[in-house]
Amino acid sequence: xxxxxxxxxxxxxxxxxxxxxxxxxxxxxxxxxxxxxxxxxxxxxxxxxxxxxxxxxxxxxxxxxxxxxxxxxxxxxxxxxxxxxxxxxxxxxxxxxxxxxxxxxxxxxxxxxxxxxxxxxxxxxxxxxxxxxxxxxxxxxxxxxxxxxxxxxxxxxxxxxxxxxxxxxxxxxxxxxxxxxxxxxxxxxxxxxxxxxxxxxxxxxxxxxxxxxxxxxxxxxxxxxxxxxxxxxxxxxxxxxxxxxxxxxxxxxxxxxxxxxxxxxxxxxxxxxxxxxxxxxxxxxxxxxxxxxxxxxxxxxxxxxxxxxxxxxxxxxxxxxxxxxxxxxxxxxxxxxxxxxxxxxxxxxxxxxxxxxxxxxxxxxxxxxxxxxxxxxxxxxxxxxxxxxxxxxxxxxxxxxxxxxxxxxxxxxxxxxxxxxxxxxxxxxxxxxxxxxxxxxxxxxxxxxxxxxxxxxxxxxxxxxxxxxxxxxxxxxxxxxxxxxxxxxxxxxxxxxxxxxxxxxxxxxxxxxxxxxxxxxxxxxxxxxxxxxxxxxxxxxxxxxxxxxxxxxxxxxxxxxxxxxxxxxxxxxxxxxxxxxxxxxxxxxxxxxxxxxxxxxxxxxxxxxxxxxxxxxxxxxxxxxxxxxxxxxxxxxxxxxxxxxxxxxxxxxxxxxxxxxxxxxxxxxxxxxxxxxxxxxxxxxxxxxxxxxxxxxxxxxxxxxxxxxxxxxxxxxxxxxxxxxxxxxxxxxxxxxx
Amino acid sequence: xxxxxxxxxxxxxxxxxxxxxxxxxxxxxxxxxxxxxxxxxxxxxxxxxxxxxxxxxxxxxxxxxxxxxxxxxxxxxxxxxxxxxxxxxxxxxxxxxxxxxxxxxxxxxxxxxxxxxxxxxxxxxxx
Numbered sequence: 001x002x003x004x005x006x007x008x009x010x011x012x013x014x015x016x017x018x019x020x021x022x023x024x025x026x027x028x029x030x031x032x033x034x035x036x037x038x039x040x041x042x043x044x045x046x047x048x049x050x051x052x053x054x055x056x057x058x059x060x061x062x063x064x065x066x067x068x069x070x071x072x073x074x075x076x077x078x079x080x081x082x083x084x085x086x087x088x089x090x091x092x093x094x095x096x097x098x099x100x101x102x103x104x105x106x107x108x109x110x111x112x113x114x115x116x117x118x119x120x121x122x123x124x125x126x127x128x129x130x131x132x133x134x135x136x137x138x139x140x141x142x143x144x145x146x147x148x149x150x151x152x153x154x155x156x157x158x159x160x161x162x163x164x165x166x167x168x169x170x171x172x173x174x175x176x177x178x179x180x181x182x183x184x185x186x187x188x189x190x191x192x193x194x195x196x197x198x199x200x201x202x203x204x205x206x207x208x209x210x211x212x213x214x215x216x217x218x219x220x221x222x223x224x225x226x227x228x229x230x231x232x233x234x235x236x237x238x239x240x241x242x243x244x245x246x247x248x249x250x251x252x253x254x255x256x257x258x259x260x261x262x263x264x265x266x267x268x269x270x271x272x273x274x275x276x277x278x279x280x281x282x283x284x285x286x287x288x289x290x291x292x293x294x295x296x297x298x299x300x301x302x303x304x305x306x307x308x309x310x311x312x313x314x315x316x317x318x319x320x321x322x323x324x325x326x327x328x329x330x331x332x333x334x335x336x337x338x339x340x341x342x343x344x345x346x347x348x349x350x351x352x353x354x355x356x357x358x359x360x361x362x363x364x365x366x367x368x369x370x371x372x373x374x375x376x377x378x379x380x381x382x383x384x385x386x387x388x389x390x391x392x393x394x395x396x397x398x399x400x401x402x403x404x405x406x407x408x409x410x411x412x413x414x415x416x417x418x419x420x421x422x423x424x425x426x427x428x429x430x431x432x433x434x435x436x437x438x439x440x441x442x443x444x445x446x447x448x449x450x451x452x453x454x455x456x457x458x459x460x461x462x463x464x465x466x467x468x469x470x471x472x473x474x475x476x477x478x479x480x481x482x483x484x485x486x487x488x489x490x491x492x493x494x495x496x497x498x499x500x501x502x503x504x505x506x507x508x509x510x511x512x513x514x515x516x517x518x519x520x521x522x523x524x525x526x527x528x529x530x531x532x533x534x535x536x537x538x539x540x541x542x543x544x545x546x547x548x549x550x551x552x553x554x555x556x557x558x559x560x561x562x563x564x565x566x567x568x569x570x571x572x573x574x575x576x577x578x579x580x581x582x583x584x585x586x587x588x589x590x591x592x593x594x595x596x597x598x599x600x601x602x603x604x605x606x607x608x609x610x611x612x613x614x615x616x617x618x619x620x621x622x623x624x625x626x627x628x629x630x631x632x633x634x635x636x637x638x639x640x641x642x643x644x645x646x647x648x649x650x651x652x653x654x655x656x657x658x659x660x661x662x663x664x665x666x667x668x669x670x671x672x673x674x675x676x677x678x679x680x681x682x683x684x685x686x687x688x689x690x691x692x693x694x695x696x697x698x699x700x701x702x703x704x705x706x707x708x709x710x711x712x713x714x715x716x717x718x719x720x721x722x723x724x725x726x727x728x729x730x731x732x733x734x735x736x737x738x
Numbered sequence: 739x740x741x742x743x744x745x746x747x748x749x750x751x752x753x754x755x756x757x758x759x760x761x762x763x764x765x766x767x768x769x770x771x772x773x774x775x776x777x778x779x780x781x782x783x784x785x786x787x788x789x790x791x792x793x794x795x796x797x798x799x800x801x802x803x804x805x806x807x808x809x810x811x812x813x814x815x816x817x818x819x820x821x822x823x824x825x826x827x828x829x830x831x832x833x834x835x836x837x838x839x840x841x842x843x844x845x846x847x848x849x850x851x852x853x854x855x856x857x858x859x860x861x862x863x864x865x
Contacts, residue, residue, distance in 0.1 A: 027843075027860045028860075029837050029841060029842060029843050029844075030837075030840045030841070030842055032837055033837040033838045033839065033840045033841070034840070036834070036837065036838050037838055040838075065834055068833060068834055068837050069830055069831075069833060069834070143754065143757060143758070143761075146753065146754050146757065147754040150752060150753055150754050151754075154752075176799070177799070179797075180751070180797055180798075180799065183797050183826065184750075184751065184752035184755060184797075185752075186826065187752070187755055187795075187826060187847045187848070188752065188754045188755050188758065190847050190848035191755075191758045191847065191848040192758075205826075
């Protein structure tokens, strides 16, 4: 049957395109695309397509697809075949036997069976039981380092997306977001010839692709598998990272082997809620390997339960498996266990662990400092106790490190913030980060986010000028906020600096006067004026802007930093920008302190608050207006705070020139704390005080010292405010020098 | 036009992958290479820059390679640009989609400079 006028016309014009070089040939994919579109239009639209045309058109499309996918053995021959089919159609003659859906013309030989692309064994193939470590030659270490960094970053995002998937298994965006990192990692691993990583991510990608297409649901089992794969990838990446300097690496390919085995036995379609059994039983392994008969394993398991024997023994006894097989299965089981390279742990448990390790350290020093024990002169004992100390110290270090996480994730959230805010404010601002890998206590990482957000908001709103204004003063129209993190000694330093116009001392002064914070006569140094921005009464809601105004002032920021036992300082250069310096302790659980002694009591002063300690000369002691005691340190007068009075203890020395003073900074002012002597600097594990002592001002916690005695940790801020308020703690500022 | 005089835009959300592609392009003597981390970022560059060739990944957040391709083909300024799609073996079936959207050609990861050169020969205007 001949086609309708219209379809004949289309067939002819297609033929023309192919014959006249409008579509250049099998290499011209754009031209082929055009042809495919026309063919589809022809099929779908109401073009009066004769029934007999469907078959040939399907064949033509199939041939085109074969050419596109480079699966054609002989593209030129297929090309000619397409032309000849079209010619037949255009001339109105269709081979009568050409039915719809007829297979494509056969080509040469079939590809050899069983060889799947990418070297990944097909389902029928047996995985090698034990994999040799994959030897990798690292040709471009720098590229690999970047890859590791980037891959880790992307892997970190997977866990979050997995949580949204757990809530909504059909969240396509989340599936895509999980799919993409595996896809990218696979792609790069392919280029870098990292076979294990390539294979692993390839398999997970396939699984997720099925989820993406809706063929399978994202069940708990799928989530487990994906997270397991993330863990293994992390292990492989860190193996790679560790070997970067050596130029060659050995990757634990056996982890991938075990994983693939698990993946292969996993059928997402049959999955129903079940117990999570990540580690297969020995019997299961033997059955899976085909070594033992399931019934006999069952019998052995029953008898093992009854007799209290191990399943392996029962199996061997009953002849269900040889000892060698059982040993092999045990090995395998262990390997699978090790495959689970990371576990998620409740933070509470982690905190308990850190606490108990702290106790252990203290208990150990109590034992070792016990006079009776110290009297032991046995050499072996000496050696062993050194070993014990070494181990506990290491244990403490490791348990602390468990809670440390890179600050990167916090910083990264700020990138987004800067982008949004700069758009909103009409300013052009970028964020430059350094030291994102710096690790910080995970309890703290959440706490510092808000203060940082506020400082970034301030920088964009008040610090950085509009692009016009910047150009006028000869600056890059794009402003920059520099965010850096660094570990220095026992502290984390975070700096947030902008290249904006800097703080306007005059305006701050005017505003502070208007608010009644200072009087017009006060002659303040620049630094002291900058400090005013931290004053609770300074920030007000009457200047709420879209960007920074939330009614939260810098005072709140400083307070949150201080709650973390940190310090926040500001400096500024007019016209060049403002810098905030945040100094935080490494961890919330331990502080670096100076142990001091007042009478028989001992206290710990956090070193972060301490500026210096000295014994003043008699001349340095002064009283102001006949009552307030002051110490002059390098021409600066500082109030003297007598700790023995604050805590009602009998001191050994009452005269500052006999005793010792500790200079502390608070609110940019210096104070001198009077103590008898300094015992030494020590890291102490902080213990919270019971409810009875929680409200005592001037004390932030307790610590158990090496000899088992308790020392109170001083809260310098509380001490100073008690002093400033006068009455409350019964401070009497009368002169008390003998 | 010689490769060294051509401006190429490399689009991929994975920075390491962009670097690898750039390395390969440099091997082929390309000098001027722009980068974008997704389709949307690529559009921005294409709106303000003249480029002679686009090498784009398929799977990206915000705007995929296919969406970028459709945008490129729908804009007078860019519709004749050679567009090379980078795909993975597993995605080959999708390639037909891209062909219908008038991709110039595609290349399967991982590829070598030689394979890339072969593809470029097919899609770049010959002089």
